[in-house]
Amino acid sequence: MPREKITFPTAAGHELVGTLELPAGRVKGAAVFAHCFTCSQNSKGATYLTRALARRGIATLRFDFTGLGGSEGDFGDSGFAGDVVDVEAAAREMAKRYETKVLLVGHSLGGAAVLAATARLDCVYGVATINAPSDVPHALERIEGDLEAIARDGKGEVAIGGRPFTISAHFVDDTREADLAAKLDALRVPLMVLHSPTDRIVGIEHAKAIFERAHHPKSFVGLEGADHLMTDEADADFASEMIAGWAARFMPKDPVAHPENGVIVRTGNGKWGTEVVTGHHVLTADEPRSYGGEDLGPTPYDLLLAGLGTCTAMTMKFYAEREGLPFHGVEVRLTHDRDHAKDCDHCEDEPRVQAIHRTLRFDGDLPQEVVDKLAEVADKCPVHRTLEGDLHIHTELSE
Template identity: 60%
Template sequence: MPTENLKITTEAGHELSGSLELPTGLVRGAALFAHCFTCTKQSKAAIEVTRALAREGIATLRFDFTGLGGSEGEFGRAGFASDVDDLVASAGALCARFGDGILLVGHSLGGAAVLAAADQLPKSKVAAIATIGAPSDVPHVLHNVKGDIAAIERDGEGDVTIGGRAFKLSKDFLDKTRSIDLLDRVRAMRVPLMVCHSPTDEIVSVDHASNLFKAAKHPKNFISLAGGDHLLTNAADASFAATVIASWASRYLPMKDDWPMPEEGVIVCTGHGKFGTEVHTSSHRFVADEPRSYGGDDTGPTPYDLLNAALGTCTAMTMKMYADRKELPLEGVSIHVTHERNHEEDCGHVEAMESGRPIQALNRAITIRGDDLTEEDRARLIEIADKCPVHKTLEGHLHIHTDDQS
């Protein structure tokens, strides 16, 4: 999927570094992702979750908090309140581009930050909030700080390590972190909430999820990320969380009324990828693309994949209809369709080679399942395969008419 790098200017005057993951096709809505404590937008969870949301049609922005990654400012003097300010600025930039009503997603302390930021954003700007492994009290993150906290409070600042990385923290950072009553903000919140948490999280126990869930008003949901660790280092866990969140968020980020859904046929729309396009039928939508070897993003089947699929699916349906009508004990079929571009060379079509007209072929290998089928039944089913409507269309005298509808 295409990734757009951008900068967001905060009220404090410094720039935040962001990466916007864009759907290959049309945009259903937008989401803002907040990373965990001292992580960056390049953390495994940040990348996996934002790209999974983009696959669901949700343009998703991840960014580095003040003083982390590629963002300006001093992390050690910023504190939790600064994280909230960063989120407010980023949400404003996202709404300006995609419209109000965005999804906020936060991981670990980022989850606490999006809950706190909801209180500072106009209600129209936030459609829903999802947290992943979030603490129910902000000072909990100070347990991860290795250093002389008492000396920092006495001297005004000091050196610490967090997650094996060195930082210089100020007393102001500690004071701002301790001053937030997150559960009070959640109780006052009137935004749909999904709490995702692993019962095996050893950094932030699942009790925190229980506290957040109890404090929140309905509508609210809880999803167990059983087996996952706090940082979602397993890509499958991050992808699962994102897929569930995207599905849940579709209730609050509905399909746009002006999306092209034709009464018949299909409409193909170009999107944000280099070659990726979105296909709309009267009731479905999906993405087609080219593989990376052709310069695409590989976010969907290729046009020839779709051609092969048209023949294969129509063949399977036709065989099933016939078997049902004749009450044959057909258990199922598997059909492998491949496209051959140089069929005239492989099969010696001399006339085609002399005329310069290339002959292409679709090769169809059919496996029929059904132990009780007779040899006669199998032979008849293979004959029926050649009678499927798409097969007839492809081998018939097909005209394609093009009109400029601009």
């Protein structure tokens, strides 16, 4: 996916580092993703989920919380309140960048952080949580160390997820005292709760508690078979598809200027990503990865062949129905040959002749005379005639 590295300040005065995952074409909406406890923006789950949201048109910022990954500050002293402040900073950064309200998505403890942050933000239109705990102190169960000694001595060494950290008594106290229930009572934006019933780290009862406490509108999606960290890309893709479809009902609309005739093509994000707007539809064109693209849409020549192929199929079906001929469907396969001259027996003086090869396969058994007639009709479809006609392309500059 096209992406951009960005930094932004927090209210505490230090910089956070993030990655902005961008759609190849038009940006339909903006989102902030908060990663799981002690993970980073580059964890599998964070990467899979944000890229999947971007594929669906939502520019999504994932970032490292204070003191993690490339972000400045002291993780061991910031506590849960620090995560909430970080989410607020990220949300304001995206709202400012895109001049619109944003979606907050939080994974595990990041889910609790986005729930807590939303009550203090006026730039959020919706929240989605993935495998999130319903009480913040639950996170302390994942810490291996003597928390009582840390409370007595002010700080100490612990292990979280097998990684060493130094945390402060403030970190422990802040996590113990966080009241997520009060934040849920104050939540007044649409909520989607996604949770795996087989999550062994944060049980499904947490999702039930969040969902029951929250106000409507709210939705629930079960992530059957997914692990807590969302390390399977297929699970992340499913979750992102659910979030994007749900969010589309609530996100601020970005009206698309559809042309009355013809098409409008606009450059998008990444190296080749391009948006195509017709009278009623929007699609993305791209190039394969072998050409430096992201393979997020058909190539220009794919679209050219598709235009001829669809016109061919439509014309034959129309003719068969009009003439009362038997017709059960057709498959049209097309390829483009950039250097046809070497295989051409009548174009020695035209070394750059190109060709389109078209193969027709009719469904069912048809009389040979019907097959021959439909093949003849295929050569008369409007796009075929345009491509083989005396075509002129006129280019002018708009004011």
